Amino acid sequence: MASCLRVRLRQIPDGFSHEDTKARRIGDSWTTDGTEAGFQPRAHHNLHFEAASGLASSAALAAESSLLERPSTFCIQVSATQQRDHARALAKSNPKKALAQARVVGEPWFRAQALSWVARFTDGDPVAVASEAAKAARECDDDYKKSAVRAWEIAALAEREYITEARKSLSEALALGKCAEPTSSRSEALLLLLQAAFRIGRDDAAKVYEVLKASCPIAEHWRGKRAVRDGGKMLSGELEPRPFFR
Secondary structure, three states: OOEEEEEEOOOOOOOOOHHHOEEEEOOOOEEEOOOOOOEEEHHHHHHHHHHHOOOOOHHHHHHHHHHHHOOOEEEEEEOHHHHHHHHHHHHOOOHHHHHHHHHOOOOHHHHHHHHHHHHHHOOOOHHHHHHHHHHHHHOOOOHHHHHHOHHHHHHHHHHOOOHHHHHHHHHHHHHHHOOOOOHHHHHHHHHHHHHHHHHHOHHHHHHHHHHHHHHOOOOOOHHHHHHHHHHHHHHHOOOOOOOOOO
8 A cells, every 4th residue: 555745846755766656736636757847737748738739728728837836735655665665775874764764664564574674774772673573564464474574574683693582583483484375375485484594593494494394395386396495405505595684
């Protein structure tokens, strides 16, 4: 679900570009072509088309120009993905501002990821922020999402050397992940958790891999077969686990 940020005409929030946003004036429809000309009402483009076609009166064009000259308030609709990316971009340089942004991300999955980024780089209490990420994960709408998205939280705690807390979060996530349905989703969740477990240590990853093999029969779905294959390669050193923060 998109969030609505009310700003003055031609003012774009920090970290966003014209291309990133879809704007509309309250009560009217707005568009942008991504240029420095900024946002224009769709009606404005229509009138200029009609003028070129000889269909619009000079009075109509004058009225439209008057509308554009008045300062207006409009909505910028920002997706949850963009909200998360905004928080992520701020996490290293301004963790306090990143935390404020992360807390308002509209969808739980992306909010959990954003909060995990803040936990990784905050100069405050990483465990407290990671707890917020865990709470956001619990608000997701299925076991796949509730478990898989915690990989970022686990990796953040491990990289900040809160190993006990990371193991506790991993255990909670595994309990859900191994029950996720369908099998394809279970495989993806456990593969993500396996890669997060590597941030704790190889022995922890090996334990997750045993759960993965027991929970994802390779004959049942190609994603299960891939997860078992790739997990084995990670343990043997043939394949690098994914980085969660870069």
